[in-house]
Amino acid sequence: MADDELPERAEVVVIGAGIIGCAVAALLQAEGLEVCVVDQVGPAAGSSSAGEGNLLVSDKLPGLDLELARASLALWRDLADELAGGFEYEPKGGLVVAPDEAALSQLVALAEAQRAEGAVLSVVAGSELAALEPNLSREVAGGVFYEEDAQVQPMLAVDALVRALRGRGGRLVGGVTVRGATRAHDGRIARLSTSAGDIGVGRAVVNAAGAWAGEVATLLGGYVPVTPRRGHVLVTEPVAPFTPHKVYESGYVAAIHEDARGYRTSAVVEATPSGTMLLGSSREFVGFSRTVNSAVRASIAARSIRLFPALASVRLLRTYVGFRPATPDRLPVLGEDVQVPGLLHATGHEGAGVGLAPASARAVLALLGGRDPGFALDPFSPARFAPARQ
């Protein structure tokens, strides 16, 4: 898609044209604000094109995490209607499976706590798994089926949001690197200087730079502790679908909430409408290195085959890596910078950015004085990371 011209001024400048930035921009523009998105590359050039497009409640811990995810998944259902689809929205449900009885009892305990907070799920005994997933290994002890889990093709979803943004008169300019900010007397950002020239800021700057948001915050005089947490996805040759649902190991949830040295892998198996299958997942802190770790790749393949033995005869095409924007407490950052008024952070979603994008857009709208998002915003404020003050 052709780039727009960088305008002289916008009411809201969004930095980052990933799923978060584009969801925020499309919503704000629809609410009558004049929005310009800038990105160092272009739409969905970072982590939004390097994941699996998961919309999950299943991996969310009870409390804030789960509440935000359920609110966001409901908004995705609306978006699929509003944007008239076109991004492979599949509300197909997710099956989390436990390899043994010990893991199963932990999984069921988590599921009961999630159900108490409204998640729609059912515990599936080992003997009943075949009815849901005929090709799943008979070795699996049991699982939990989460009806709300869904999937989108995230690049197509970003494209749909960009079209909505532009259809409403908003702009998106790629190939633009933000270099710094000029602050007004009250500390607000008055202008952003970029590689394509300056842009005046009417009301706010939204930092939706994902895994790069920490650097962007620093550049603008603010602070947000976001670290890239790398993942690998293996892509198979196209096959006839033989996994009706998203299926992943219960160890995946533990891996998210653990600060392991080295790497952690857990199988996440997903068919796509184009026939290729996506096999994840891994988590490791190695900066922005793009070198594929062959041990990680082998581990993901072995774990996936353990779940679905038929995968052993499916050819692998390629492997890609991506960078999840991770925060120290594994919750996103949705709020105004402590030091820079008018700088709103919408980042730190780790591996859940696609799922949490619509709710994040509602959060930013509320921060700008718009309607109540329907969930508590304070817990997501970047103030939780600020050093204690007098």
Next chain:
Amino acid sequence: MSKLAATDLHFSFDGRPLIAPAGSTVAGALVRNGVSSWRRTRVKGHARGVFCGIGTCFDCLIDVNGERAVRACLRALREGDRLETSSSTGAGPDA
């Protein structure tokens, strides 16, 4: 073309005997023989052959001696290779 080729290699595409110089890639050997497509897209059935030619786009998948999903642009042709229209069409893991 192919002054470096010491010998010609014999191979087949969908059962049809063909010849190409040693040193050819599978894609090069097919194109040299006038074959420009060896795969169909999965949804709309459009013809596909070599596109990027450097291993990046995965458009040129082909079956080589029963091995599925080989990138024709990266595989060196060998004597006696049996090339077949790609079977990575969504027919199933064991098809």
